[in-house]
Amino acid sequence: MLMNTHEARLDALRKELKARGLDGFVIPISDEHMSEYVGAYAQRLAWLTGFGGSAGTVVVLTDPALSPSAAIFVDGRYTIQVRDQVDERLFAYESVPQTSPAKWLEAHAPQGAVIGYDAWLHGVKWAEAADKALAGRGGKLVAVDSNPVDAIWEDRPLPSSAPAQVHSGDLAGQSSEAKRAAVSEWLTGKRLDATVITALDSIAWLLNIRGTDVERTPVALSYVIAKADGTADLFIAEEKVTPELRQHLGNAVTIRPRSQFVTGLEELAGKHVAVDPARAVAAIFEVLRKAGASVAEETDPTVLPKAVKNPAEQQGHRDAQARDGAAVSQFLHWLSLEGPRGEVTEMSAADRLEAFRQARGDLRDLSFDTISGAGPNAAICHYRVTDETSLTLQPNSVYLVDSGGQYPDGTTDITRTVWIGPGEPGAEVKDRFTRVLKGHIALAMAVFPKGTTGSQLDVLARYALWQAGIDYAHGTGHGVGSFLSVHEGPQRIAKPSSGQAGSDQPLMPGMFLSNEPGYYKTGEYGIRIENLVLVEPRTIAGAEGEYYGFETLTHVPIERRLVDCSLLTRAELEWWNAYHARVLELIGPQLEGEARAWLEAQCARL
Structure with missing residues (x-):
C-alpha cells in the first residue's frame, strides 16, 4: 500500500531519529520566541501531521512497532479539528490538561529511552518535567544539535527578511526611552545587571517597532538584552534594519546581527541576569549558565506595563473598533441578503469580510485566521476553513464568524453568530443562544473590587449555561494587544482549573479583554458572542475601596432572531437596548442606503 504524504514524512523522521541514536523526539508548535503564532519556517508540526491549529505538541517514538508509537496533544479548543486533520492511524489523540507529553512519555517510552528535543523550541520548565518523567523509566531527555524535522523538510521556507517598522509615538503613547528607563529602574531595584527579552510582542512594545515576519501578528524576528543602565542590544537580521529604524532607536540601542545572539548571552x-521561564526557551538558560552568568527567573518586566494600555492606546483602539465595526456590520448586511440564497461558502464569506475591512482603510493584516463556520463546522471552536473543508451556508442554519483586524491604532477581535434565513430558528438553538447572551451580558455588566481576578469572574459567563447542564471548553476572555498579539497576557478570564496562565492576574484599569462565552453541539452548530472590553474605574456612592467595571469597545449588532426574550431579565433587556443604541450612534453615520436601514432595524429595541 502506498504511503500518504504525512505517513511518508513520519517514516522519514523515524529514519532520521534512528540515525541519530534517538528513541523519540518531541515537536511543539513553537519558535525560538515561544510565540503563539509562528512563521511558516517554524510550522514543523503542521508539516509533519497536517494539523492547522495554533497550539499542540507531537511525540514520535522511533520504533513504529510500539503501540502507540506517536501521539498528538491538543486542548479542548481543537478536540474536533485534530480528528478531522490528523490521521488516527499515525497519531493517537491526547487531550491536555488531562495528560501531557511528559506524562505520556512516562507511560509509553521504552525503558532507558533517549528522547530528543530542540532546546530552542521548548521552555526550561517543560524540559525539566519531561526529563524527570523519563528518569522514572531509566531514560533521559537530550537536546539535539539541530532539529531532525528540518533535516528532512526539503522545501522548508526561510525566515522572513522583511524590514522592521517604526511604530508611531502618537499611537504608542509612550517613548521607547521611557519604557527602557522603567525596565532599568526595575533591574536596579532587583540588583540585576540585565534582562533577556525574547517574546516578540514584548520587544515590539519596548522598542516601539513592528514588523511583518509572522502572519497575523505585527512583529519582527529579534532578541533584546536590556541593561540596568538603560541601554539595550537588539539582535536582528541585518537586512531588516533600515535608516529609519536606526534613527528611531538612537545611540542607546546597539543593533547587532541576530546571528550574534548566543555571543551576546555569553558576554x-x-x-x-533576569530571564522569564514562561517566555524564554531552555537553550537560553543553558547558554547563560555555561557562560557563568547568575540567572534569576523573573517575569518579563514589559508584560504587565504592555497589558495596561495608556490613554493613547485606549483611544486608538476605540478608533480602530469604530472602523472595524462598520466593516463587520456591512458584512452582516451583505450576508443577510446573500446567505439565504444557498450560494455563499465559508471561504467566500471570510474573503468578503476581509474585503469590507480592506475597504475601510489602514488594515495591515487580519489579527488571526478568520473562523468561518457553517452548521457543524461552527461547533469546532477554533475551526480554520480551507478549500477542502469549506461548506456552503445552508438556508435555515447557524453560521459563526470569529474574526479581527490589525490596524496601526488597534487590534480587533469579534465573534457573531447569525441565523441564515428565511425560516425561523428552532426553540433549542434560541435557548442556547440566549443563555450564551445572558452570560455575555452578565460579564459586561460586572462590577468588582480592586484585586479581582479573571477566574473569579468566569462563573458569571457560564451560570445560565450551567443551569441547563451545558458548558464550553475554552476560556471566557483573553487579553488583547495594541497593534500586537490578539492573545496577550497576563490577564485572562477562565476557570481556575483551566491550567492556563493569567487566570490569577488581578484585573487592572487599562487592560483589554475579550468577553466570549459560547456553546457547541458537536456535528450540528456552534454559538459564540464576543466583544472586547476595557477595564475601567467605577464610581459607586458609598463604596468602600476601589471598584472596577468594563467599557464595551466592540459595536456591531447581535443577532436578534436568535434571542428568546422570555429568558431575559429586565436588566438584560435594558443592556441590550442601550448597547444597540450605542451601535447605531457609532456605526450608523458610517453606513448608507440599504445597509443603514438594515442597521437601524437590527438596533431597534427588543
Whole structure:
C-alpha cells in the first residue's frame, strides 16, 4: 500500500531519529520566541501531521512497532479539528490538561529511552518535567544539535527578511526611552545587571517597532538584552534594519546581527541576569549558565506595563473598533441578503469580510485566521476553513464568524453568530443562544473590587449555561494587544482549573479583554458572542475601596432572531437596548442606503 504524504514524512523522521541514536523526539508548535503564532519556517508540526491549529505538541517514538508509537496533544479548543486533520492511524489523540507529553512519555517510552528535543523550541520548565518523567523509566531527555524535522523538510521556507517598522509615538503613547528607563529602574531595584527579552510582542512594545515576519501578528524576528543602565542590544537580521529604524532607536540601542545572539548571552558572564521561564526557551538558560552568568527567573518586566494600555492606546483602539465595526456590520448586511440564497461558502464569506475591512482603510493584516463556520463546522471552536473543508451556508442554519483586524491604532477581535434565513430558528438553538447572551451580558455588566481576578469572574459567563447542564471548553476572555498579539497576557478570564496562565492576574484599569462565552453541539452548530472590553474605574456612592467595571469597545449588532426574550431579565433587556443604541450612534453615520436601514432595524429595541 502506498504511503500518504504525512505517513511518508513520519517514516522519514523515524529514519532520521534512528540515525541519530534517538528513541523519540518531541515537536511543539513553537519558535525560538515561544510565540503563539509562528512563521511558516517554524510550522514543523503542521508539516509533519497536517494539523492547522495554533497550539499542540507531537511525540514520535522511533520504533513504529510500539503501540502507540506517536501521539498528538491538543486542548479542548481543537478536540474536533485534530480528528478531522490528523490521521488516527499515525497519531493517537491526547487531550491536555488531562495528560501531557511528559506524562505520556512516562507511560509509553521504552525503558532507558533517549528522547530528543530542540532546546530552542521548548521552555526550561517543560524540559525539566519531561526529563524527570523519563528518569522514572531509566531514560533521559537530550537536546539535539539541530532539529531532525528540518533535516528532512526539503522545501522548508526561510525566515522572513522583511524590514522592521517604526511604530508611531502618537499611537504608542509612550517613548521607547521611557519604557527602557522603567525596565532599568526595575533591574536596579532587583540588583540585576540585565534582562533577556525574547517574546516578540514584548520587544515590539519596548522598542516601539513592528514588523511583518509572522502572519497575523505585527512583529519582527529579534532578541533584546536590556541593561540596568538603560541601554539595550537588539539582535536582528541585518537586512531588516533600515535608516529609519536606526534613527528611531538612537545611540542607546546597539543593533547587532541576530546571528550574534548566543555571543551576546555569553558576554553576560559574571552578570546577574533576569530571564522569564514562561517566555524564554531552555537553550537560553543553558547558554547563560555555561557562560557563568547568575540567572534569576523573573517575569518579563514589559508584560504587565504592555497589558495596561495608556490613554493613547485606549483611544486608538476605540478608533480602530469604530472602523472595524462598520466593516463587520456591512458584512452582516451583505450576508443577510446573500446567505439565504444557498450560494455563499465559508471561504467566500471570510474573503468578503476581509474585503469590507480592506475597504475601510489602514488594515495591515487580519489579527488571526478568520473562523468561518457553517452548521457543524461552527461547533469546532477554533475551526480554520480551507478549500477542502469549506461548506456552503445552508438556508435555515447557524453560521459563526470569529474574526479581527490589525490596524496601526488597534487590534480587533469579534465573534457573531447569525441565523441564515428565511425560516425561523428552532426553540433549542434560541435557548442556547440566549443563555450564551445572558452570560455575555452578565460579564459586561460586572462590577468588582480592586484585586479581582479573571477566574473569579468566569462563573458569571457560564451560570445560565450551567443551569441547563451545558458548558464550553475554552476560556471566557483573553487579553488583547495594541497593534500586537490578539492573545496577550497576563490577564485572562477562565476557570481556575483551566491550567492556563493569567487566570490569577488581578484585573487592572487599562487592560483589554475579550468577553466570549459560547456553546457547541458537536456535528450540528456552534454559538459564540464576543466583544472586547476595557477595564475601567467605577464610581459607586458609598463604596468602600476601589471598584472596577468594563467599557464595551466592540459595536456591531447581535443577532436578534436568535434571542428568546422570555429568558431575559429586565436588566438584560435594558443592556441590550442601550448597547444597540450605542451601535447605531457609532456605526450608523458610517453606513448608507440599504445597509443603514438594515442597521437601524437590527438596533431597534427588543
